[in-house]
Amino acid sequence: MTPSAALSGSTTTATAPSPTAATTTVAPDLTTLLTFAQTVAADPDALDRLALHPTERTWVRLDGPGGSEAWLIGWPPGSETGWHDHGGSSGAFVTARGSLSELSLAMPLPSSGWRSLELEEGVDRQRSLPAGRGRAFGPHHVHQVVNPSAADHAVSVHVYHPPLPRLRRYERSGDVLSVAAVETQEDW
Numbered sequence: 131m132t133p134s135a136a137l138s139g140s141t142t143t144a145t146a147p148s149p150t151a152a153t154t155t156v157a158p159d160l161t162t163l164l165t166f167a168q169t170v171a172a173d174p175d176a177l178d179r180l181a182l183h184p185t186e187r188t189w190v191r192l193d194g195p196g197g198s199e200a201w202l203i204g205w206p207p208g209s210e211t212g213w214h215d216h217g218g219s220s221g222a223f224v225t226a227r228g229s230l231s232e233l234s235l236a237m238p239l240p241s242s243g244w245r246s247l248e249l250e251e252g253v254d255r256q257r258s259l260p261a262g263r264g265r266a267f268g269p270h271h272v273h274q275v276v277n278p279s280a281a282d283h284a285v286s287v288h289v290y291h292p293p294l295p296r297l298r299r300y301e302r303s304g305d306v307l308s309v310a311a312v313e314t315q316e317d318w
């Protein structure tokens with residue numbers, strides 16, 4: 131069961147007091163997404179739903195706040211995502227167990243019309259996210275996430291709004307970033 135404690139109160143609705151009443155769901159902001167991820171990450175019962183594999187990443191889908199898409203992800207030692215974006219969705223993620231490392235780019239990328247570009251000097255960012263720590267990100271965020279441990283699994287909670295329509299995967303060679311593939315929901 132999706133951790134109800136994490137979902138309650140995270141969807142804002144407004145109902146007009148008339149016979150023509152309509153319910154409007156407000157898109158969750160970054161604070162709401164990050165709070166959801168933090169709440170699930172602190173819920174041992176929710177985390178225990180995820181089975182871990184010795185060498186493969188594993189995941190369980192959750193219902194996020196306000197119609198968002200959420201995932202519990204298990205990271206074997208040394209596993210990583212590769213560089214990718216989130217198809218224009220905003221999101222947040224929080225490490226629940228173990229520790230993750232995020233590499234990201236502090237520059238907006240053109241949304242379309244390119245296959246390869248040279249990154250500007252000094253755009254690389256790296257942050258370590260031990261259990262309990264996370265971050266929110268906007269619709270143009272490009273990153274890769276790594277479990278740098280040689281011995282320990284990590285578990286994290288991720289949430290995206292709107293639900294991921296697609297994502298682009300990138301290859302990186304030095305300062306050159308190239309679009310490698312575009313994945314849609316059918317691919318995962």
Ligand SMILES: [Fe+2]
Pocket residue numbers: 214215216273
């Ligand atoms: Fe990501």
